Amino acid sequence: MTTSDQDKAGSFSPQMIADVAEDARGALPSAPAGAPDVAALAQMANEFFRALPGQTGQFSGAQSAVTLPSMAPQFGATPASMTAAPYTDRLPSEANVQQMPSSFQPELSASPVSANPAPYSGAGFPQHEGQSAPAEYGASPFSLPMPSFDLPFPSFEAALPAIPRMDALPTEEDVNAALNSVSSLYFLENAGALSRPAAAKPSPPTAAGISPALLPDLQLSRKQFDVGAVRRDFPILQERVNGKPLIWLDNAATTQKPRSVIDRISYFYEHENSNIHRAAHELAARATDAYEGARQKVARFLNAPSVNEVIFVRGATEAINLVAKSWGKRHIGKDDEIVISWIEHHANIVPWQMLAAETGARLRVAPVDDDGQILLDEFEKLLNPRTRLVSVTQVSNALGTITPTRQIVQMAHRYGAKVLVDGAQSVSHMSTDVQVLDCDFFVFSGHKVFGPTGIGVLYGKPDALADSPPWQGGGNMIVDVTFEKTIYHAPPARFEAGTGNIADAVGLGAAIDYVEQLGMENIARHEHDLLIYATKWLQTIPGLRLIGTAKEKASVMSFVLDGYKTEEVGAALNKEGIAVRSGHHCAQPALRRFGVETSVRPSLALYNTYGDVDALIAVLRKLKNIGA
Structure with missing residues (x-):
């Protein structure tokens, strides 16, 4: 032309x-x-x-x-x-x-x-x-509106003759119908209500569970959240497994990384790579700015009052161990008590067992009901003047249960106990506000919120951190060293001995930018709609038993299937390119509470679609000879 x-x-x-x-x-x-x-x-x-x-x-x-x-x-x-x-x-x-x-x-x-x-x-x-x-x-991942030519996968359509497709986001009627058929699931306006202050009062719901005042915002947010655009930001979703498009439903184990995170890490190594602090050259200044800028982003993400309350570690596991080895070793002694719940990850059990064995303290466990919800009355009975620490997950990695974290913090504080909240499974699904929670410690892993592996965060209140000795010695955490004594920096440097994971801290900052740009409320609505849809159709599979049916639940769907070992179900899904976790999920006590050793665990994230759920259901129906 x-x-x-x-x-x-x-x-x-x-x-x-x-x-x-x-x-x-x-x-x-x-x-x-x-x-x-x-x-x-x-x-x-x-x-x-x-x-x-x-x-x-x-x-x-x-x-x-x-x-x-x-x-x-x-x-x-x-x-x-x-x-x-x-x-x-x-x-x-x-x-x-x-x-x-x-x-x-x-x-x-x-x-x-x-x-x-x-x-x-x-x-x-x-x-x-x-x-x-x-x-x-140069281009923001959401700056270019593009048409979408949606062509459904024929194999998925053929395999699901009895299941209606939702190629568009569900309507209010769809949501209401799903809620009526899955009464054990919460709706978005109540998501995390048990983690809010007791004085918070949600809007009165309609009979279907949707507040009339919420409906306009609900429709607007659904229009704004373009899952097709989101998926284009994740290069790995173009992979094929066994000749089939990759469907990633193993998000509770780790989340995939958007292009902005991958590029940010690459840019760091290409243009900024240096050790941080003190060096008198340009690259050291760039690296320091990038690293400390990431700390600022984490503080904003958690609504921490100060960047000095944010410590970089390798992940949630290391953060919990830091608290056990530092604050715990100083403040917990013989006959003192540590309280956890029955649905904790091993990382929130084993460090406390080790500390109890070393100090003579007692580990006490709060029970859960048949839906996987912590029994608050029974939990409060465990608290007494000997309780030094309560450590509880905000979202169960094996069951998806959202725990009543705020009430637990309030109860524990009445007895003078400190509280650690494990947010590894919550930060990618709901907004986090450590000031509202009022917890003394909060931990999470970067790779669970679309960031790199090998980087995580410990948040601590200033008084709790000031009363915690260093748990490792080395460079970066000292003011002065002689052969007679060492003077340590104040937090957070006191707890960051040696050269840290600088590049991945910067990558975590980019991941936080990404989810904040999307909006956590938009992410939560999208995932919640998918959770209702998936749970409804999982309940149609004969012989399928859901493990964990709490009213307040995040995007985890553990189940067992009659006639099949969990690894057999995982292998059948893998043949169709569908990635799920099968096993004990590092939560053996939680699964044993429900009489099983292992489960199949599909878990959702912001880039999953109704088509992903349809593909999952298709394989399960085939295993049970439905519609063949």
Whole structure:
């Protein structure tokens, strides 16, 4: 097409789109059987541009500027007008890409690139004097509204003749119907209610469990949360396993990483890599700024009053051990008591057992009911003047139970006990506010919230940290060393001996940027809708028993299936590219409370879809010879 043609047209015309498609057709490799037709994609693109108000897209040289003000609310685009690389507005959908030849997929699945990126914008990068960021860092992952050509996987459709598909997000009627059929599940307005102050009063629900005042916000948020755009941010979701598209339902074990996190870590090693603090050179300053900037992001994420209350560790397990070896060893002695619950991860059992064995303290365990909920009356009976510490999970990794954390903190504080909250399974599903919880310690792992492995966080109140001696000795944590004595830094440096995991701390900061950009409330609504949908259809499988049916529950669905070992179910799902966890989930006491040694544990995250759930159900139905 010539420049004069562009000038005459003034906007995208159907003929111009057809010309572009014709040019592209000649450059494409021969499509295999079943691949989408290029002409069909061009026709769909024509219809897309005809539907735009005023056909505002215009050519400008080799780039195209597309202004879509009316679509910004739907896609959450900010700003509404932006510059994009040629033809990125017609990238095929995930389903199309997965049917293309593998050699062509990376080009199609590449993230759109801004033609004029602001330095380090959209990915949490600092701006260093005299440098500009590579072009691939310029575009925010949610800045480009793109059409979605959804083509469902035929194998999933064929396998689910009796199960209605929800290709769009469910309506209010869908949610109400699901709630009526799954009475044990909470609705979003009450999510985490047991972790809020006792004085908090939720809006009166309707008979269906939905507050009338919530409905407008509910609909708006569903429109804003575009799971297709989210999925494009996670490169690993383009993987194929056993010839099938990867479906990641093992999120309680670890979450996948968005491109912004991967790129941020790479950028650190390419442009900022240095040890931190004290060195008198530029890269040390950059690395220090990046590391301490990540600490600031964590403090904001947890609503911690000060960055000095945030300590970087390897993960939640190390954070709990730090508290046991430091505060615990100083303050817990013979005949003192430590209280935990029956549904704890091994990481919140074993360190306290070790401390009790060393000091002569007693470990006491709060019981749970048949749904997996902590019995608060029985819990309070365990508290007494000898209780020194209560350590409890906010969300059970094996059952998904959301525990009444705020009430537990209040009860424990009445007896003068400190409280540690294990947030490893909660931070990716609900907002966290350590000031509202009023806990003395809070721990979580970066890899459970879309960040890297090998990095985690311990939050501590200032008085608790000040009353905790160092648990490791070395560099970075000292003010002065002589052969006679050592003077230690105040927290947090006191607890960060040696060279820390600097790059992955920076990566965790990028992960926090990512979830905050999406909005935790939007994530929670999306996951909750999926949880209701999945639980409803799991209950239709004969011989399937759900383990953990608490009223307040996060996105974990443990189950056992009559006639099959849990590893057999996991293997059958893996053959279809579906990743779940099967085993004891490092929570053997919790599972034994329900009479089982192992379970199958699908777990959801922000990038999962109704199609993912359908695929899971299809395999289980096949195992039980339903609809075959």
